[in-house]
Amino acid sequence: MQFTSISFLAFAGLLLLIYYIVPKKLQWVILLIASYIFYLSAGLEYLFFIVFTTITTYIASRIIDSRLAKQKLYLAEHKEELSREEKKEYKDKIKKKNQIALVVYLVLNFGVLAVCKGLLIVPFNQMATNTVLGFLSLGLPLGISFYMFQSVGYVVDIHRGVVRAEKNFFKVTLFVSFFPQLVQGPISKFSQLAPQLFSEHSFDGKKLSYGLQRILWGFFKKLVIADRIAAAVGALKAPEYEGMGFLLLATFYAVQIYADFTGGIDVAIGLGEAFGIQMTENFVRPFFSKNIAEYWRRWHISLGEWMKDYIFYPLSVSQPMRKLSKFTYKNMGNLGKRIPVYIASIITWFATGIWHGFSPNFIVWGMLNCFFIVLSEELMPLYAKFHARFGLKDKKIYGLFEMARMFTLMNLIRISDLFPNVSLYFSKLLSLVTNPDISVLWDGRLLNLGLTGLDYGIIGFGILVMLTVSIIGEKKGSVRDLLSQKPAVLRYALIIALLIITLLVGSYGIGYNASNFIYNQF
Amino acid sequence: MKKKNVMGICTAVCICLLILWLLQALLMPKYMSESQEGALIAEYYDEAGGNDVIFIGDCEVYENFSPITLYEEYGITSYIRGSAQQLIWQSYYLMEETFKYETPKVMVFNVLSMKYDTPESTGNLKHREAYNRMNLDGMRWSMSKWNSISASLTEEEKEWGGNWSYIFPILRYHDRWSQLSSEDFKYIFKRDEVSDNGYLMQVNVKPVTSEHVEKPIADYQFSENCWEYLDAMKELCEKHSTKLVLIKAPSLSPVWWDQWDAQIEEYAKKNGLLYINFLDYQQEIGIDWNTDTYDTGLHLNVYGAEKLSSYFGKILKDEYDLEDHRNNEDMSSQWTKKVNSYNERKKLLEDIRDNKN
Numbered sequence: 001m002q003f004t005s006i007s008f009l010a011f012a013g014l015l016l017l018i019y020y021i022v023p024k025k026l027q028w029v030i031l032l033i034a035s036y037i038f039y040l041s042a043g044l045e046y047l048f049f050i051v052f053t054t055i056t057t058y059i060a061s062r063i064i065d066s067r068l069a070k071q072k073l074y075l076a077e078h079k080e081e082l083s084r085e086e087k088k089e090y091k092d093k094i095k096k097k098n099q100i101a102l103v104v105y106l107v108l109n110f111g112v113l114a115v116c117k118g119l120l121i122v123p124f125n126q127m128a129t130n131t132v133l134g135f136l137s138l139g140l141p142l143g144i145s146f147y148m149f150q151s152v153g154y155v156v157d158i159h160r161g162v163v164r165a166e167k168n169f170f171k172v173t174l175f176v177s178f179f180p181q182l183v184q185g186p187i188s189k190f191s192q193l194a195p196q197l198f199s200e201h202s203f204d205g206k207k208l209s210y211g212l213q214r215i216l217w218g219f220f221k222k223l224v225i226a227d228r229i230a231a232a233v234g235a236l237k238a239p240e241y242e243g244m245g246f247l248l249l250a251t252f253y254a255v256q257i258y259a260d261f262t263g264g265i266d267v268a269i270g271l272g273e274a275f276g277i278q279m280t281e282n283f284v285r286p287f288f289s290k291n292i293a294e295y296w297r298r299w300h301i302s303l304g305e306w307m308k309d310y311i312f313y314p315l316s317v318s319q320p321m322r323k324l325s326k327f328t329y330k331n332m333g334n335l336g337k338r339i340p341v342y343i344a345s346i347i348t349w350f351a352t353g354i355w356h357g358f359s360p361n362f363i364v365w366g367m368l369n370c371f372f373i374v375l376s377e378e379l380m381p382l383y384a385k386f387h388a389r390f391g392l393k394d395k396k397i398y399g400l401f402e403m404a405r406m407f408t409l410m411n412l413i414r415i416s417d418l419f420p421n422v423s424l425y426f427s428k429l430l431s432l433v434t435n436p437d438i439s440v441l442w443d444g445r446l447l448n449l450g451l452t453g454l455d456y457g458i459i460g461f462g463i464l465v466m467l468t469v470s471i472i473g474e475k476k477g478s479v480r481d482l483l484s485q486k487p488a489v490l491r492y493a494l495i496i497a498l499l500i501i502t503l504l505v506g507s508y509g510i511g512y513n514a515s516n517f518i519y520n521q522f
Numbered sequence: 523m524k525k526k527n528v529m530g531i532c533t534a535v536c537i538c539l540l541i542l543w544l545l546q547a548l549l550m551p552k553y554m555s556e557s558q559e560g561a562l563i564a565e566y567y568d569e570a571g572g573n574d575v576i577f578i579g580d581c582e583v584y585e586n587f588s589p590i591t592l593y594e595e596y597g598i599t600s601y602i603r604g605s606a607q608q609l610i611w612q613s614y615y616l617m618e619e620t621f622k623y624e625t626p627k628v629m630v631f632n633v634l635s636m637k638y639d640t641p642e643s644t645g646n647l648k649h650r651e652a653y654n655r656m657n658l659d660g661m662r663w664s665m666s667k668w669n670s671i672s673a674s675l676t677e678e679e680k681e682w683g684g685n686w687s688y689i690f691p692i693l694r695y696h697d698r699w700s701q702l703s704s705e706d707f708k709y710i711f712k713r714d715e716v717s718d719n720g721y722l723m724q725v726n727v728k729p730v731t732s733e734h735v736e737k738p739i740a741d742y743q744f745s746e747n748c749w750e751y752l753d754a755m756k757e758l759c760e761k762h763s764t765k766l767v768l769i770k771a772p773s774l775s776p777v778w779w780d781q782w783d784a785q786i787e788e789y790a791k792k793n794g795l796l797y798i799n800f801l802d803y804q805q806e807i808g809i810d811w812n813t814d815t816y817d818t819g820l821h822l823n824v825y826g827a828e829k830l831s832s833y834f835g836k837i838l839k840d841e842y843d844l845e846d847h848r849n850n851e852d853m854s855s856q857w858t859k860k861v862n863s864y865n866e867r868k869k870l871l872e873d874i875r876d877n878k879n
Contacts, residue, residue, distance in 0.1 A: 006686040006693065205527070454700060492534035500541060504696050509682050510651055 001041040003183070003267045004222055004508060011038070016208075016274055024200030028174055031197065031275065035179040039142060046141040049116065050177055053109055053144075057151040058172045060105035061158050064098045065165030068158075102159050106152065113148050116140055117358050143182040145355060149306055151176050154190040156310055163191050171198055180271040184264045186282040186302035193279065201276030210480050211274030216498055217469075218266025223506030225462035226260035230507075231450030237418055242431035245440045250411035253418065255463060258287065261300075285470045290402035292372050295410055303355070307348050315344040342374050349373075356417070361425060365416045372409065458505055544710075546692040549699060550659070552709040558716040559584065559606045563616075563660030565717055566603055570623035572853065574844050575600035577720065578617050579632030580608040582771035585821035589719035590864040591831035593857050596839045597846030600626075602720025605660075607644060607653040610635040610751045615670035617755055619661065621762050628842050629759050630767045633786050633797075634778065636752065639745035641676045650676050658688055718864045723824050725871040730811035730819040734775040742781035749789075756793055765796070765842055772800040772809060772830065774819035796841060800830065807833040824868060 001008045015034050019027055039050060071094045075087060082090070117140065154175065157163045166172050175194050181187075233256050236249035265282045272279040282302050289295035296304050315321060321340040328336030346367070353366025376383075392398040412429065419425035431437075440446065447453065473479050483491050553560030562584060575598055577583040584604030592598040603616050613631060620626075637643075644650050654674050661667040671688045679687070687694040698706075716722065759766040768790055770778050783799055790797035800807065807829050811819055814826030822830060838844055847853040 006683045010686070488530045488534075492530070492537075496534065496538045496541065499538065500545070503542070503692065504545070504699055506696065509687065509694055509696065510678060 001038055003264060004219065007041075012271060012274075019201075019275060020203045024202070027201060027275075028171065028198050031178065032170060032174040035174060035177040035182065038179040039177060039182065042142040049112060049141040049144055050147060052112060053148055053151050054173050054176045056105055056108055057155055057176060058169050060101055060155050061165035061172070062167070063101050064155065065158050067094050067098055067101075068161060070094075098159055102155065105155055109148055109152060113144060114358070116144055117354075143184070146185045146187055147176050147182060149303075149355075150181075150187045153187065153306055153310060157190060166190075166194065174198075180268040180275075181279060184261065184268070185300075186265060186268070186280045187306050188280055188302065193277070196277045204276060206484075207276055208274050211270045211272070213480055213483075213495060214266050214270030214273060216270075216495065216502065218263040218268075218270060219506070220263070220462070220498055220502045221259040221266065221466060222263035223502055223508050225459060225466065226256050226263060227507035228451070228455055228462075229256045229259075229459050231455075232446075233418075235449040241437075241440070242428060242435045243437035243440075245437055245445075246415075246428045246431055247408075247412075248440065248446075249418075250408075250415040253415050254287075254407070254411045255459070257414065257417075259462070259466065285474050287407050288403055288470070288474055289406050290399060291406060292369070292376055292409070295406055296369070296373075303352070307352055311351055312344050312348040315347055316341060338377070345370050345373060359420050360422045361416045361420050364422050364425070365413060368413045368416070372413070542692060546690070546695075547710050548702070548706055549695040550691055551655075551695065551698070552705055552713065553656070554705055554709050554714055554716065557656070559604075559722055560656040561660070561713060561716045562720055562722065563603070563605050563657060564713070565660075565715060566601060566620075566720065567623075567662060568715075569601055569719060570620075573599045573601045573624060573626050573719075574847075575628045575630060575838060576617075576620055576624075576626045577602040577604060577630045577632070578608075578613045578620075579604055579630075579771075580635055581606055581821060582632045582634055582773050583630070584717070584720055584722050585724065586771040586773070586827050586830055587834065588721050588723075588824065588827045588831040588864075590721070590861055591828045592835045592838070593847070594861060595832055596835040596844070597848035598835055598838060598844050599847050599853065599857065600719065602717075604720055604722075605653075605657045607650075608635060608657055609638050609641065609644070609674060610748050611673040612657045612670050614751045614755055614758070615666040615673070616661070617758055619664055619666040621758065621764075622664070622666075625762050626764055627844060628765045628767055628838060629755075630769055631755060633752075633768050633770055634773075634776070636744045636748045636786070637776075637782065639747055641674055651679060654679070655694070659691060715863075718860065718867065721827065723827075723864075723867055723871060724816040724821070725824050725868065725875050726816040727813055727823060727825075728816050728818050729813070730774065730815060734777060734819060736775075736777040739779070742779055742785075744782070744785055752789070756795070767838075768795055768797040769834075770799040770801060771822075772804055772807065773821060774801075774811070798834075798837065800834075803833065 001011060011034075015030070019030050022030055040047065071091065074090065075082070154163070158165050166175070171194070174197055175190060178193070178197060229252050233249065233252050236245055236252060241249060262283045269279045269281070280302055282300060284298040284301070286295050286299035289298055321344065324343070325337060325340040328339045330336070332339070349366040349370035350363060351366075352369075353362040353364070356362040356365070387393045416422070416425045419428070446456075451459075469479055472482065476482055483494065551557070551560060559581065575589075575592070577587055577600065581604065584602050587600075587602060589598075589600040589602060592600050603620060605612070608616075613635060617629060617631075620629075641650050641654070644653075654676070658667065658671055658674065661670065667688075668685065671685050675684055683693055756766055768786060770783070770786070778799070778801060786797055786799075789795075809822070809826055809829060814822050814829065816823040847857065
């Protein structure tokens with residue numbers, strides 16, 4: 001059941017009705033049932049994977065939490081009798097046991113993820129094709145990267161003593177499988193999401209209205225922009241498009257993935273809001289970033305936070321890293337102090353690349369991001385001097401230049417997504433210099449990409465609307481809050497106009513290639 | 523929530539629904555000048571009732587039989603519920619729906635669609651969806667329509683919206699805004715009649731120049747699914763004491779294989795039904811393939827259709843003792859208008875044809 005399908009809309013509408021009719025204490029049960037109906041609609045064969053993660057998450061969380069609780073109780077009861085060393089020894093014993101449980105849990109789950117992401121599915125499908133096993137051919141289980149990371153975050157947080165384990169197995173099941181965020185995130189923290197999932201929600205017209213507005217906005221971005229420009233992105237991948245053609249591909253893909261991914265997140269968060277559940281934001285107008293670090297604080301925020309909290313920080317403060325830090329500082333001075341941080345960055349970005357897929361291009365993508373982050377860190381003093389010398393920092397035009405520079409750089413890195421053949425990607429990059437082929441802009445080839453002049457007009461209009469909303473959001477805050485202060489006639493007119501435009505101009509239905517959200521595949 | 527807010531939301535929703543309804547009416551194809559067969563199903567409701575004979579089936583009924591000739595020559599009142607490439611389940615549900623409007627004495631079903639087991643088996647899926655639309659969009663809402671939609675959806679339609687896009691056709695036709703013509707505005711709320719009691723008149727002549735040859739097929743056995751629908755039609759007619767007549771129109775293509783003919787023959791015999799394969803009576807009917815077809819033998823033109831109707835009318839009259847409505851004052855005044863309209867249309871089309879030539 002795709003977010004953009006009519007069945008999903010009917011499903012969500014019916015669910016909302018039931019959700020606010022049933023006794024409030026049953027609301028979370030309704031969400032759980034709905035989540036499993038949603039999940040099963042993708043295919044019965046994937047049930048095993050989510051159930052596996054749920055059960056292992058529940059068991060690991062309960063084991064770790066009960067040991068921590070036991071430890072707390074034991075230490076409180078024997079506060080006077082035990083020496084500091086004895087207390088430490090006891091704590092270390094518990095910690096070790098919990099670490100073993102955590103490692104087993106992580107190995108099991110990341111093992112399943114690794115198997116699903118490429119170690120098993122491709123060979124299995126190749127083997128099964130044209131045999132009696134053909135019907136068993138698998139795809140990547142729906143949302144596995146998202147629900148698994150969310151579950152792992154939960155268990156690690158328990159291990160760190162940040163949250164207590166939920167005792168009710170079915171509540172854990174809901175936390176893992178909450179359907180609006182199941183397919184493409186955001187990856188939520190237990191402490192943020194769970195209390196909202198399990199609490200009682202009274203009907204709130206404003207929340208419902210905000211939620212529906214956000215869903216509509218998500219549909220607009222997905223159907224009017226992302227799915228329409230998809231044809232050109234597919235066509236521009238062809239070998240003959242080099243230089244400017246490649247730059248156009250990178251730009252079109254940026255528009256597509258932004259509209260697609262943020263559109264999907266808008267639907268997810270909007271749906272959550274309609275249920276009275278506020279999910280974490282995943283995007284804050286990333287294309288307005290002026291440097292790469294800022295970009296990654298604005299793009300796919302929940303994944304970035306996850307990587308930072310569960311890979312980068314633990315690595316940075318781990319014992320080997322601290323030792324390395326001391327060593328490099330002693331031998332290399334200030335630069336040496338930063339080296340362990342950069343190593344942690346490399347590992348984190350490697351993991352981020354792998355998260356997107358077991359494919360060399362995703363690793364290259366991760367490493368390129370890391371390279372430019374490190375480079376900009378190292379060049380920061382130089383930049384500061386440059387800005388101060390020419391007084392650039394406060395100039396609007398320079399700010400726009402920085403945004404354009406960042407937009408282009410990130411586009412050229414991101415486009416590696418589409419080239420599993422890494423050498424082809426680099427040769428395309430090189431063609432920007434060796435074969436600029438600027439004539440693609442006017443020689444009519446742009447009209448052979450599966451888009452007519454009208455299509456380009458619609459996409460241009462869509463981008464303009466998206467840009468206007470982003471600028472308002474950046475300068476004045478929540479567009480929905482602003483809209484709610486406007487006269488009702490204007491408010492409703494704008495919403496109706498958006499609905500009608502989406503309905504009429506959206507790329508959906510017979511004759512269009514129904515396309516999944518891009519991030520469903522991760 | 524304040525009362526004022528509720529009122530505001532309700533007003534906005536009503537306005538939104540009204541706009542959507544208007545847009546839907548505008549965007550739906552009108553089938554007035556092109557693909558007129560798409561308008562046939564909806565036309566029936568204006569003429570429903572008082573028909574002694576109802577024809578059900580694909581283009582082989584709406585192109586080959588003329589209800590006006592049946593009336594003019596025998597006083598038989600009839601209507602054709604035909605549509606392009608109508609599949610057997612669509613025929614069944616149309617029949618079921620027809621019985622809600624009237625109970626004819628005779629139901630005539632053209633058996634060509636027995637060859638199609640599934641929507642996909644018709645071959646051209648792009649056209650199949652268009653044919654589904656022509657068959658189903660025009661039906662008024664009822665369980666018959668719902669069931670017919672469910673039975674007819676192609677895999678692509680199921681993937682995208684399924685029944686929903688028939689309930690809200692704007693979801694299917696949403697992108698027609700770029701193809702709108704003055705016709706769409708002119709016929710937004712009304713339609714002209716394109717047929718004469720379901721008969722879609724063709725006056726052009728395109729003779730048969732060569733024999734229609736098709737490759738033999740691997741399996742001539744009609745599918746269980748089709749037999750079940752044929753059984754259901756038979757039972758439906760029995761329930762309403764209506765005589766079911768099976769026919770195969772005298773179209774030269776697609777080929778009606780002897781093996782298929784034998785199966786229908788046997789079925790009719792077993793169930794006491796009349797089955798007429800008009801391909802066997804071309805001489806008696808008087809069809810001249812040089813003058814009586816507009817598309818080299820696939821369908822008859824009006825001259826062929828009149829001959830075939832004249833021939834079939836006698837059989838209907840003899841077999842089922844149908845009333846001659848020409849003697850009925852109310853009926854005859856109503857049908858005289860239809861005859862006049864038919865003759866006017868025929869003359870108009872002939873003039874257009876002759877001017878073109």
